[in-house]
Amino acid sequence: MTGYAVREAIRDQLGHFWSESFGQIYPTLSKLAADGFIERTASERANASLFRLTESGERRLTDLLRSPVEASPPRSGLMLRLFFGQATGVPAAAALISDARAAAAAQLDLFAGLRALAAAEVAAGLDAEHWPWWLITISAGEHTARATVAWADESLAALALMDG
Amino acid sequence: MTGYAVREAIRDQLGHFWSESFGQIYPTLSKLAADGFIERTASERANASLFRLTESGERRLTDLLRSPVEASPPRSGLMLRLFFGQATGVPAAAALISDARAAAAAQLDLFAGLRALAAAEVAAGLDAEHWPWWLITISAGEHTARATVAWADESLAALALMDG
DNA sequence: GCGGTCATGTAAGTGGTTACATGATTAG
DNA sequence: CTAATCATGTAACCACTTACATGACCGC
Structure with a gap:
Protein backbone atom coordinates (compact mmCIF):
# COMPACT_ATOMS: atom_id res chain seq x y z
CA MET A 1 0.00 0.00 0.00
CA THR A 2 0.96 3.67 -0.28
CA GLY A 3 1.99 5.83 2.66
CA TYR A 4 -1.25 7.68 2.28
CA ALA A 5 -3.18 4.43 2.52
CA VAL A 6 -1.19 3.48 5.62
CA ARG A 7 -2.37 6.63 7.28
CA GLU A 8 -5.97 6.02 6.29
CA ALA A 9 -5.83 2.47 7.60
CA ILE A 10 -4.41 3.66 10.91
CA ARG A 11 -7.03 6.37 11.21
CA ASP A 12 -9.97 4.18 10.25
CA GLN A 13 -9.04 0.86 11.85
CA LEU A 14 -6.78 1.73 14.79
CA GLY A 15 -8.19 5.18 15.39
CA HIS A 16 -9.47 4.52 18.88
CA PHE A 17 -6.05 3.57 20.26
CA TRP A 18 -3.42 4.78 17.78
CA SER A 19 -2.54 7.65 15.45
CA GLU A 20 0.27 8.68 13.12
CA SER A 21 0.88 11.84 11.13
CA PHE A 22 2.33 12.11 7.61
CA GLY A 23 5.39 13.78 9.05
CA GLN A 24 6.04 10.54 10.89
CA ILE A 25 4.92 8.07 8.24
CA TYR A 26 6.92 9.11 5.18
CA PRO A 27 10.36 9.37 6.79
CA THR A 28 9.70 6.08 8.60
CA LEU A 29 8.76 4.31 5.38
CA SER A 30 12.02 5.52 3.80
CA LYS A 31 13.99 4.29 6.78
CA LEU A 32 12.25 0.92 6.80
CA ALA A 33 12.95 0.54 3.08
CA ALA A 34 16.63 1.42 3.63
CA ASP A 35 16.76 -1.21 6.38
CA GLY A 36 15.21 -3.81 4.11
CA PHE A 37 12.09 -4.36 6.17
CA ILE A 38 9.81 -3.12 3.42
CA GLU A 39 10.15 -2.91 -0.35
CA ARG A 40 9.25 0.09 -2.47
CA THR A 41 7.76 -0.59 -5.91
CA ALA A 42 6.38 1.88 -8.45
CA SER A 43 2.64 2.29 -8.61
CA GLU A 44 0.52 2.68 -11.75
CA ARG A 45 0.14 6.22 -10.61
CA ALA A 46 3.09 8.41 -11.63
CA ASN A 47 3.08 10.05 -8.27
CA ALA A 48 2.99 7.21 -5.85
CA SER A 49 5.01 4.35 -4.35
CA LEU A 50 3.66 1.04 -3.16
CA PHE A 51 5.24 -0.65 -0.18
CA ARG A 52 5.10 -4.25 0.90
CA LEU A 53 6.64 -6.14 3.81
CA THR A 54 9.74 -8.18 3.05
CA GLU A 55 10.39 -11.48 4.80
CA SER A 56 12.78 -9.84 7.22
CA GLY A 57 10.18 -7.14 7.77
CA GLU A 58 7.59 -9.73 8.67
CA ARG A 59 9.97 -11.25 11.21
CA ARG A 60 10.76 -7.83 12.62
CA LEU A 61 7.07 -7.03 12.88
CA THR A 62 6.12 -10.14 14.82
CA ASP A 63 9.16 -9.59 17.07
CA LEU A 64 7.94 -6.10 17.84
CA LEU A 65 4.37 -7.28 18.38
CA ARG A 66 5.62 -9.88 20.86
CA SER A 67 7.88 -7.42 22.71
CA PRO A 68 6.78 -6.25 26.18
CA VAL A 69 4.70 -3.10 26.35
CA GLU A 70 6.74 -0.31 27.90
CA ALA A 71 4.89 1.88 30.35
CA SER A 72 4.47 5.51 29.35
CA PRO A 73 4.97 8.19 32.00
CA PRO A 74 1.59 9.27 33.37
CA ARG A 75 0.33 12.70 32.40
CA SER A 76 -3.33 13.58 32.82
CA MET B 1 10.92 25.71 47.08
CA THR B 2 13.94 24.47 45.10
CA GLY B 3 13.74 22.80 41.71
CA TYR B 4 14.77 19.59 43.37
CA ALA B 5 11.91 19.90 45.85
CA VAL B 6 9.51 20.59 42.98
CA ARG B 7 10.48 17.32 41.44
CA GLU B 8 10.06 15.44 44.71
CA ALA B 9 6.65 16.98 45.26
CA ILE B 10 5.55 15.98 41.77
CA ARG B 11 6.84 12.46 42.21
CA ASP B 12 5.36 11.94 45.68
CA GLN B 13 2.07 13.79 45.41
CA LEU B 14 1.13 13.75 41.72
CA GLY B 15 2.99 10.56 40.89
CA HIS B 16 -0.06 8.57 39.84
CA PHE B 17 -1.06 11.00 37.10
CA TRP B 18 1.94 13.25 36.38
CA SER B 19 5.72 13.24 36.07
CA GLU B 20 8.52 15.65 35.21
CA SER B 21 12.24 15.14 34.76
CA PHE B 22 15.03 17.48 35.87
CA GLY B 23 15.83 18.18 32.25
CA GLN B 24 12.37 19.67 31.99
CA ILE B 25 12.15 21.34 35.38
CA TYR B 26 15.30 23.47 35.51
CA PRO B 27 15.00 25.14 32.09
CA THR B 28 11.31 25.74 32.76
CA LEU B 29 12.00 27.39 36.10
CA SER B 30 14.50 29.72 34.40
CA LYS B 31 11.97 30.59 31.74
CA LEU B 32 9.19 31.20 34.27
CA ALA B 33 11.53 33.46 36.25
CA ALA B 34 12.44 35.37 33.08
CA ASP B 35 8.73 35.82 32.36
CA GLY B 36 8.09 37.10 35.89
CA PHE B 37 5.76 34.28 36.90
CA ILE B 38 8.10 33.09 39.65
CA GLU B 39 10.81 34.80 41.66
CA ARG B 40 14.25 33.37 42.38
CA THR B 41 15.79 34.08 45.77
CA ALA B 42 19.01 32.77 47.24
CA SER B 43 18.78 29.90 49.68
CA GLU B 44 20.81 29.50 52.90
CA ARG B 45 22.57 26.78 51.01
CA ALA B 46 25.32 28.11 48.74
CA ASN B 47 24.24 25.78 46.03
CA ALA B 48 20.55 26.28 45.73
CA SER B 49 17.84 28.71 44.62
CA LEU B 50 14.43 29.08 46.14
CA PHE B 51 11.48 29.93 43.91
CA ARG B 52 8.13 31.38 44.82
CA LEU B 53 5.09 32.32 42.76
CA THR B 54 4.66 36.02 42.00
CA GLU B 55 1.22 37.60 41.83
CA SER B 56 1.21 37.41 38.04
CA GLY B 57 2.35 33.80 38.35
CA GLU B 58 -0.59 33.01 40.58
CA ARG B 59 -2.97 34.54 38.04
CA ARG B 60 -1.28 32.61 35.23
CA LEU B 61 -1.52 29.38 37.21
CA THR B 62 -5.22 29.63 37.92
CA ASP B 63 -5.80 30.60 34.28
CA LEU B 64 -4.00 27.45 33.17
CA LEU B 65 -5.84 25.30 35.71
CA ARG B 66 -9.15 26.63 34.41
CA SER B 67 -8.22 26.13 30.74
CA PRO B 68 -9.87 23.28 28.85
CA VAL B 69 -8.07 19.95 28.84
CA GLU B 70 -6.70 19.27 25.39
CA ALA B 71 -7.04 15.70 24.19
CA SER B 72 -3.82 13.81 23.59
CA PRO B 73 -3.57 11.57 20.52
CA PRO B 74 -4.33 7.98 21.50
CA ARG B 75 -1.42 5.54 21.53
CA SER B 76 -1.72 2.23 23.35
C1' DG C 1 37.16 11.80 55.38
C1' DC C 2 33.59 9.59 52.78
C1' DG C 3 29.34 8.06 51.09
C1' DG C 4 24.61 9.49 50.39
C1' DT C 5 21.42 12.85 49.45
C1' DC C 6 20.42 17.52 47.94
C1' DA C 7 21.03 20.53 44.18
C1' DT C 8 21.67 22.62 39.38
C1' DG C 9 22.31 22.59 34.91
C1' DT C 10 23.41 21.21 29.88
C1' DA C 11 23.84 18.27 25.67
C1' DA C 12 22.33 14.92 22.76
C1' DG C 13 18.87 12.50 21.13
C1' DT C 14 13.90 10.85 20.37
C1' DG C 15 9.47 10.97 18.83
C1' DG C 16 6.18 13.47 17.59
C1' DT C 17 3.13 17.50 15.40
C1' DT C 18 1.96 21.29 12.24
C1' DA C 19 2.51 23.78 8.36
C1' DC C 20 4.06 24.26 4.03
C1' DA C 21 5.08 23.13 -0.85
C1' DT C 22 4.12 20.45 -4.66
C1' DG C 23 1.96 17.72 -7.93
C1' DA C 24 -1.19 13.68 -10.02
C1' DT C 25 -5.70 11.85 -10.65
C1' DT C 26 -10.54 11.59 -10.66
C1' DA C 27 -15.49 12.97 -10.40
C1' DG C 28 -18.76 16.14 -11.57
C1' DC D 1 -12.49 23.03 -16.26
C1' DT D 2 -12.24 22.70 -11.69
C1' DA D 3 -12.65 21.15 -7.14
C1' DA D 4 -11.78 17.40 -4.21
C1' DT D 5 -9.07 13.80 -3.08
C1' DC D 6 -4.84 11.11 -3.42
C1' DA D 7 -0.05 11.40 -2.76
C1' DT D 8 4.80 12.70 -1.15
C1' DG D 9 7.94 14.97 1.24
C1' DT D 10 10.46 18.55 4.17
C1' DA D 11 11.30 22.21 7.69
C1' DA D 12 10.49 24.11 11.90
C1' DC D 13 9.35 23.36 16.12
C1' DC D 14 7.95 21.22 20.69
C1' DA D 15 8.02 18.39 24.74
C1' DC D 16 10.39 15.31 26.79
C1' DT D 17 14.04 11.84 28.54
C1' DT D 18 18.61 10.23 29.53
C1' DA D 19 23.06 10.83 30.54
C1' DC D 20 26.54 13.48 31.99
C1' DA D 21 29.15 16.94 34.74
C1' DT D 22 29.55 19.36 38.82
C1' DG D 23 29.37 20.64 43.37
C1' DA D 24 27.34 21.55 48.40
C1' DC D 25 25.94 19.69 52.66
C1' DC D 26 25.07 16.20 56.31
C1' DG D 27 25.69 12.18 59.13
C1' DC D 28 28.66 8.73 60.60
Whole structure:
Protein backbone atom coordinates (compact mmCIF):
# COMPACT_ATOMS: atom_id res chain seq x y z
CA MET A 1 0.00 0.00 0.00
CA THR A 2 0.96 3.67 -0.28
CA GLY A 3 1.99 5.83 2.66
CA TYR A 4 -1.25 7.68 2.28
CA ALA A 5 -3.18 4.43 2.52
CA VAL A 6 -1.19 3.48 5.62
CA ARG A 7 -2.37 6.63 7.28
CA GLU A 8 -5.97 6.02 6.29
CA ALA A 9 -5.83 2.47 7.60
CA ILE A 10 -4.41 3.66 10.91
CA ARG A 11 -7.03 6.37 11.21
CA ASP A 12 -9.97 4.18 10.25
CA GLN A 13 -9.04 0.86 11.85
CA LEU A 14 -6.78 1.73 14.79
CA GLY A 15 -8.19 5.18 15.39
CA HIS A 16 -9.47 4.52 18.88
CA PHE A 17 -6.05 3.57 20.26
CA TRP A 18 -3.42 4.78 17.78
CA SER A 19 -2.54 7.65 15.45
CA GLU A 20 0.27 8.68 13.12
CA SER A 21 0.88 11.84 11.13
CA PHE A 22 2.33 12.11 7.61
CA GLY A 23 5.39 13.78 9.05
CA GLN A 24 6.04 10.54 10.89
CA ILE A 25 4.92 8.07 8.24
CA TYR A 26 6.92 9.11 5.18
CA PRO A 27 10.36 9.37 6.79
CA THR A 28 9.70 6.08 8.60
CA LEU A 29 8.76 4.31 5.38
CA SER A 30 12.02 5.52 3.80
CA LYS A 31 13.99 4.29 6.78
CA LEU A 32 12.25 0.92 6.80
CA ALA A 33 12.95 0.54 3.08
CA ALA A 34 16.63 1.42 3.63
CA ASP A 35 16.76 -1.21 6.38
CA GLY A 36 15.21 -3.81 4.11
CA PHE A 37 12.09 -4.36 6.17
CA ILE A 38 9.81 -3.12 3.42
CA GLU A 39 10.15 -2.91 -0.35
CA ARG A 40 9.25 0.09 -2.47
CA THR A 41 7.76 -0.59 -5.91
CA ALA A 42 6.38 1.88 -8.45
CA SER A 43 2.64 2.29 -8.61
CA GLU A 44 0.52 2.68 -11.75
CA ARG A 45 0.14 6.22 -10.61
CA ALA A 46 3.09 8.41 -11.63
CA ASN A 47 3.08 10.05 -8.27
CA ALA A 48 2.99 7.21 -5.85
CA SER A 49 5.01 4.35 -4.35
CA LEU A 50 3.66 1.04 -3.16
CA PHE A 51 5.24 -0.65 -0.18
CA ARG A 52 5.10 -4.25 0.90
CA LEU A 53 6.64 -6.14 3.81
CA THR A 54 9.74 -8.18 3.05
CA GLU A 55 10.39 -11.48 4.80
CA SER A 56 12.78 -9.84 7.22
CA GLY A 57 10.18 -7.14 7.77
CA GLU A 58 7.59 -9.73 8.67
CA ARG A 59 9.97 -11.25 11.21
CA ARG A 60 10.76 -7.83 12.62
CA LEU A 61 7.07 -7.03 12.88
CA THR A 62 6.12 -10.14 14.82
CA ASP A 63 9.16 -9.59 17.07
CA LEU A 64 7.94 -6.10 17.84
CA LEU A 65 4.37 -7.28 18.38
CA ARG A 66 5.62 -9.88 20.86
CA SER A 67 7.88 -7.42 22.71
CA PRO A 68 6.78 -6.25 26.18
CA VAL A 69 4.70 -3.10 26.35
CA GLU A 70 6.74 -0.31 27.90
CA ALA A 71 4.89 1.88 30.35
CA SER A 72 4.47 5.51 29.35
CA PRO A 73 4.97 8.19 32.00
CA PRO A 74 1.59 9.27 33.37
CA ARG A 75 0.33 12.70 32.40
CA SER A 76 -3.33 13.58 32.82
CA GLY A 77 -4.20 17.22 32.39
CA LEU A 78 -7.65 16.56 33.82
CA MET A 79 -6.33 15.03 37.05
CA LEU A 80 -3.80 17.83 37.41
CA ARG A 81 -6.57 20.41 37.25
CA LEU A 82 -8.78 18.54 39.69
CA PHE A 83 -5.97 17.96 42.18
CA PHE A 84 -5.65 21.74 42.41
CA GLY A 85 -9.41 22.20 42.49
CA GLN A 86 -9.13 24.38 45.60
CA ALA A 87 -7.52 27.05 43.45
CA THR A 88 -10.18 27.05 40.76
CA GLY A 89 -13.33 26.28 42.73
CA VAL A 90 -16.11 23.73 42.63
CA PRO A 91 -17.97 25.02 39.53
CA ALA A 92 -14.87 25.01 37.32
CA ALA A 93 -13.98 21.49 38.44
CA ALA A 94 -17.54 20.26 37.91
CA ALA A 95 -17.45 21.66 34.38
CA LEU A 96 -14.24 19.77 33.61
CA ILE A 97 -15.70 16.54 34.97
CA SER A 98 -18.91 17.00 32.96
CA ASP A 99 -16.82 17.49 29.83
CA ALA A 100 -14.92 14.29 30.54
CA ARG A 101 -18.19 12.45 31.13
CA ALA A 102 -19.60 13.70 27.84
CA ALA A 103 -16.47 12.67 25.97
CA ALA A 104 -16.62 9.18 27.48
CA ALA A 105 -20.32 8.85 26.64
CA ALA A 106 -19.60 9.89 23.05
CA GLN A 107 -16.88 7.27 22.89
CA LEU A 108 -19.34 4.64 24.05
CA ASP A 109 -21.59 5.50 21.11
CA LEU A 110 -18.60 5.23 18.81
CA PHE A 111 -17.76 1.80 20.20
CA ALA A 112 -21.34 0.65 19.73
CA GLY A 113 -20.99 1.65 16.09
CA LEU A 114 -17.71 -0.23 15.76
CA ARG A 115 -19.27 -3.32 17.29
CA ALA A 116 -22.12 -3.18 14.79
CA LEU A 117 -19.69 -2.66 11.92
CA ALA A 118 -17.55 -5.60 12.97
CA ALA A 119 -20.58 -7.82 13.45
CA ALA A 120 -21.82 -6.92 9.96
CA GLU A 121 -18.48 -7.84 8.43
CA VAL A 122 -18.44 -11.17 10.21
CA ALA A 123 -22.02 -11.85 9.14
CA ALA A 124 -20.86 -11.20 5.57
CA GLY A 125 -18.18 -13.84 6.05
CA LEU A 126 -15.25 -11.41 6.14
CA ASP A 127 -12.46 -11.14 8.67
CA ALA A 128 -13.78 -13.93 10.86
CA GLU A 129 -10.25 -14.68 12.10
CA HIS A 130 -9.59 -11.10 13.01
CA TRP A 131 -12.89 -10.42 14.70
CA PRO A 132 -12.08 -11.61 18.25
CA TRP A 133 -8.95 -9.43 18.36
CA TRP A 134 -10.82 -6.43 17.12
CA LEU A 135 -13.46 -7.09 19.75
CA ILE A 136 -10.89 -7.21 22.56
CA THR A 137 -9.70 -3.69 21.74
CA ILE A 138 -13.26 -2.40 21.45
CA SER A 139 -14.14 -3.98 24.77
CA ALA A 140 -11.14 -2.33 26.43
CA GLY A 141 -12.33 1.05 25.21
CA GLU A 142 -15.82 0.36 26.49
CA HIS A 143 -14.66 -0.71 29.94
CA THR A 144 -12.51 2.39 30.28
CA ALA A 145 -15.24 4.72 29.03
CA ARG A 146 -17.84 3.20 31.35
CA ALA A 147 -15.39 3.58 34.24
CA THR A 148 -14.96 7.24 33.34
CA VAL A 149 -18.72 7.79 33.31
CA ALA A 150 -19.14 6.10 36.69
CA TRP A 151 -16.26 8.07 38.19
CA ALA A 152 -17.65 11.32 36.82
CA ASP A 153 -21.09 10.70 38.28
CA GLU A 154 -19.64 9.78 41.65
CA SER A 155 -17.35 12.82 41.67
CA LEU A 156 -20.04 15.25 40.55
CA ALA A 157 -22.24 13.99 43.39
CA ALA A 158 -19.38 14.51 45.85
CA LEU A 159 -18.80 18.04 44.59
CA ALA A 160 -22.52 18.83 44.85
CA LEU A 161 -22.37 17.92 48.53
CA MET A 162 -19.31 20.10 49.15
CA ASP A 163 -21.33 23.33 49.02
CA GLY A 164 -22.75 25.69 46.43
CA MET B 1 10.92 25.71 47.08
CA THR B 2 13.94 24.47 45.10
CA GLY B 3 13.74 22.80 41.71
CA TYR B 4 14.77 19.59 43.37
CA ALA B 5 11.91 19.90 45.85
CA VAL B 6 9.51 20.59 42.98
CA ARG B 7 10.48 17.32 41.44
CA GLU B 8 10.06 15.44 44.71
CA ALA B 9 6.65 16.98 45.26
CA ILE B 10 5.55 15.98 41.77
CA ARG B 11 6.84 12.46 42.21
CA ASP B 12 5.36 11.94 45.68
CA GLN B 13 2.07 13.79 45.41
CA LEU B 14 1.13 13.75 41.72
CA GLY B 15 2.99 10.56 40.89
CA HIS B 16 -0.06 8.57 39.84
CA PHE B 17 -1.06 11.00 37.10
CA TRP B 18 1.94 13.25 36.38
CA SER B 19 5.72 13.24 36.07
CA GLU B 20 8.52 15.65 35.21
CA SER B 21 12.24 15.14 34.76
CA PHE B 22 15.03 17.48 35.87
CA GLY B 23 15.83 18.18 32.25
CA GLN B 24 12.37 19.67 31.99
CA ILE B 25 12.15 21.34 35.38
CA TYR B 26 15.30 23.47 35.51
CA PRO B 27 15.00 25.14 32.09
CA THR B 28 11.31 25.74 32.76
CA LEU B 29 12.00 27.39 36.10
CA SER B 30 14.50 29.72 34.40
CA LYS B 31 11.97 30.59 31.74
CA LEU B 32 9.19 31.20 34.27
CA ALA B 33 11.53 33.46 36.25
CA ALA B 34 12.44 35.37 33.08
CA ASP B 35 8.73 35.82 32.36
CA GLY B 36 8.09 37.10 35.89
CA PHE B 37 5.76 34.28 36.90
CA ILE B 38 8.10 33.09 39.65
CA GLU B 39 10.81 34.80 41.66
CA ARG B 40 14.25 33.37 42.38
CA THR B 41 15.79 34.08 45.77
CA ALA B 42 19.01 32.77 47.24
CA SER B 43 18.78 29.90 49.68
CA GLU B 44 20.81 29.50 52.90
CA ARG B 45 22.57 26.78 51.01
CA ALA B 46 25.32 28.11 48.74
CA ASN B 47 24.24 25.78 46.03
CA ALA B 48 20.55 26.28 45.73
CA SER B 49 17.84 28.71 44.62
CA LEU B 50 14.43 29.08 46.14
CA PHE B 51 11.48 29.93 43.91
CA ARG B 52 8.13 31.38 44.82
CA LEU B 53 5.09 32.32 42.76
CA THR B 54 4.66 36.02 42.00
CA GLU B 55 1.22 37.60 41.83
CA SER B 56 1.21 37.41 38.04
CA GLY B 57 2.35 33.80 38.35
CA GLU B 58 -0.59 33.01 40.58
CA ARG B 59 -2.97 34.54 38.04
CA ARG B 60 -1.28 32.61 35.23
CA LEU B 61 -1.52 29.38 37.21
CA THR B 62 -5.22 29.63 37.92
CA ASP B 63 -5.80 30.60 34.28
CA LEU B 64 -4.00 27.45 33.17
CA LEU B 65 -5.84 25.30 35.71
CA ARG B 66 -9.15 26.63 34.41
CA SER B 67 -8.22 26.13 30.74
CA PRO B 68 -9.87 23.28 28.85
CA VAL B 69 -8.07 19.95 28.84
CA GLU B 70 -6.70 19.27 25.39
CA ALA B 71 -7.04 15.70 24.19
CA SER B 72 -3.82 13.81 23.59
CA PRO B 73 -3.57 11.57 20.52
CA PRO B 74 -4.33 7.98 21.50
CA ARG B 75 -1.42 5.54 21.53
CA SER B 76 -1.72 2.23 23.35
CA GLY B 77 1.05 -0.25 22.70
CA LEU B 78 -1.00 -2.96 24.37
CA MET B 79 -4.04 -2.47 22.12
CA LEU B 80 -1.81 -2.34 19.06
CA ARG B 81 -0.31 -5.72 19.93
CA LEU B 82 -3.70 -7.28 20.67
CA PHE B 83 -5.27 -5.92 17.49
CA PHE B 84 -2.65 -7.90 15.57
CA GLY B 85 -3.02 -10.91 17.85
CA GLN B 86 -3.49 -13.19 14.85
CA ALA B 87 0.16 -12.63 13.98
CA THR B 88 1.49 -13.46 17.43
CA GLY B 89 -0.92 -16.10 18.63
CA VAL B 90 -3.19 -16.66 21.60
CA PRO B 91 -0.52 -17.45 24.24
CA ALA B 92 1.50 -14.29 23.55
CA ALA B 93 -1.64 -12.18 23.70
CA ALA B 94 -2.79 -13.84 26.91
CA ALA B 95 0.58 -13.10 28.49
CA LEU B 96 0.29 -9.42 27.59
CA ILE B 97 -3.20 -9.24 29.04
CA SER B 98 -2.11 -10.98 32.23
CA ASP B 99 0.71 -8.47 32.60
CA ALA B 100 -1.74 -5.61 32.20
CA ARG B 101 -4.04 -7.18 34.77
CA ALA B 102 -1.20 -7.56 37.24
CA ALA B 103 -0.13 -3.95 36.74
CA ALA B 104 -3.70 -2.75 37.33
CA ALA B 105 -4.03 -4.89 40.46
CA ALA B 106 -0.75 -3.47 41.78
CA GLN B 107 -2.06 0.02 41.14
CA LEU B 108 -5.18 -0.79 43.14
CA ASP B 109 -2.99 -1.68 46.13
CA LEU B 110 -1.12 1.57 45.67
CA PHE B 111 -4.38 3.52 45.63
CA ALA B 112 -5.54 1.77 48.80
CA GLY B 113 -2.32 2.95 50.43
CA LEU B 114 -2.88 6.50 49.20
CA ARG B 115 -6.42 6.48 50.59
CA ALA B 116 -5.15 5.35 53.98
CA LEU B 117 -2.43 8.00 53.90
CA ALA B 118 -4.86 10.75 53.03
CA ALA B 119 -7.34 9.59 55.69
CA ALA B 120 -4.59 9.62 58.31
CA GLU B 121 -3.64 13.18 57.39
CA VAL B 122 -7.24 14.33 57.62
CA ALA B 123 -7.65 12.55 60.98
CA ALA B 124 -4.60 14.49 62.15
CA GLY B 125 -6.36 17.70 61.16
CA LEU B 126 -4.14 18.44 58.15
CA ASP B 127 -5.14 19.28 54.59
CA ALA B 128 -8.86 18.97 55.26
CA GLU B 129 -9.61 21.43 52.44
CA HIS B 130 -7.50 19.56 49.95
CA TRP B 131 -8.69 16.08 50.84
CA PRO B 132 -11.78 15.87 48.57
CA TRP B 133 -9.73 16.88 45.53
CA TRP B 134 -7.06 14.38 46.29
CA LEU B 135 -9.76 11.75 46.70
CA ILE B 136 -11.26 12.52 43.30
CA THR B 137 -7.98 11.76 41.56
CA ILE B 138 -7.46 8.59 43.59
CA SER B 139 -10.99 7.47 42.76
CA ALA B 140 -10.36 8.04 39.05
CA GLY B 141 -7.31 5.82 39.21
CA GLU B 142 -9.27 3.13 41.02
CA HIS B 143 -12.15 3.16 38.55
CA THR B 144 -9.75 2.85 35.63
CA ALA B 145 -7.72 0.10 37.27
CA ARG B 146 -10.82 -1.90 38.18
CA ALA B 147 -12.04 -1.52 34.60
CA THR B 148 -8.72 -2.88 33.36
CA VAL B 149 -8.96 -5.89 35.68
CA ALA B 150 -12.52 -6.63 34.56
CA TRP B 151 -11.59 -6.25 30.88
CA ALA B 152 -8.56 -8.51 31.33
CA ASP B 153 -10.59 -11.25 32.98
CA GLU B 154 -13.26 -11.08 30.29
CA SER B 155 -10.67 -11.12 27.51
CA LEU B 156 -8.63 -13.95 29.00
CA ALA B 157 -11.84 -15.99 29.22
CA ALA B 158 -12.59 -15.23 25.57
CA LEU B 159 -9.09 -16.26 24.52
CA ALA B 160 -9.35 -19.49 26.52
CA LEU B 161 -12.44 -20.39 24.47
CA MET B 162 -10.74 -19.65 21.16
CA ASP B 163 -8.67 -22.83 21.24
CA GLY B 164 -5.54 -24.21 22.95
C1' DG C 1 37.16 11.80 55.38
C1' DC C 2 33.59 9.59 52.78
C1' DG C 3 29.34 8.06 51.09
C1' DG C 4 24.61 9.49 50.39
C1' DT C 5 21.42 12.85 49.45
C1' DC C 6 20.42 17.52 47.94
C1' DA C 7 21.03 20.53 44.18
C1' DT C 8 21.67 22.62 39.38
C1' DG C 9 22.31 22.59 34.91
C1' DT C 10 23.41 21.21 29.88
C1' DA C 11 23.84 18.27 25.67
C1' DA C 12 22.33 14.92 22.76
C1' DG C 13 18.87 12.50 21.13
C1' DT C 14 13.90 10.85 20.37
C1' DG C 15 9.47 10.97 18.83
C1' DG C 16 6.18 13.47 17.59
C1' DT C 17 3.13 17.50 15.40
C1' DT C 18 1.96 21.29 12.24
C1' DA C 19 2.51 23.78 8.36
C1' DC C 20 4.06 24.26 4.03
C1' DA C 21 5.08 23.13 -0.85
C1' DT C 22 4.12 20.45 -4.66
C1' DG C 23 1.96 17.72 -7.93
C1' DA C 24 -1.19 13.68 -10.02
C1' DT C 25 -5.70 11.85 -10.65
C1' DT C 26 -10.54 11.59 -10.66
C1' DA C 27 -15.49 12.97 -10.40
C1' DG C 28 -18.76 16.14 -11.57
C1' DC D 1 -12.49 23.03 -16.26
C1' DT D 2 -12.24 22.70 -11.69
C1' DA D 3 -12.65 21.15 -7.14
C1' DA D 4 -11.78 17.40 -4.21
C1' DT D 5 -9.07 13.80 -3.08
C1' DC D 6 -4.84 11.11 -3.42
C1' DA D 7 -0.05 11.40 -2.76
C1' DT D 8 4.80 12.70 -1.15
C1' DG D 9 7.94 14.97 1.24
C1' DT D 10 10.46 18.55 4.17
C1' DA D 11 11.30 22.21 7.69
C1' DA D 12 10.49 24.11 11.90
C1' DC D 13 9.35 23.36 16.12
C1' DC D 14 7.95 21.22 20.69
C1' DA D 15 8.02 18.39 24.74
C1' DC D 16 10.39 15.31 26.79
C1' DT D 17 14.04 11.84 28.54
C1' DT D 18 18.61 10.23 29.53
C1' DA D 19 23.06 10.83 30.54
C1' DC D 20 26.54 13.48 31.99
C1' DA D 21 29.15 16.94 34.74
C1' DT D 22 29.55 19.36 38.82
C1' DG D 23 29.37 20.64 43.37
C1' DA D 24 27.34 21.55 48.40
C1' DC D 25 25.94 19.69 52.66
C1' DC D 26 25.07 16.20 56.31
C1' DG D 27 25.69 12.18 59.13
C1' DC D 28 28.66 8.73 60.60
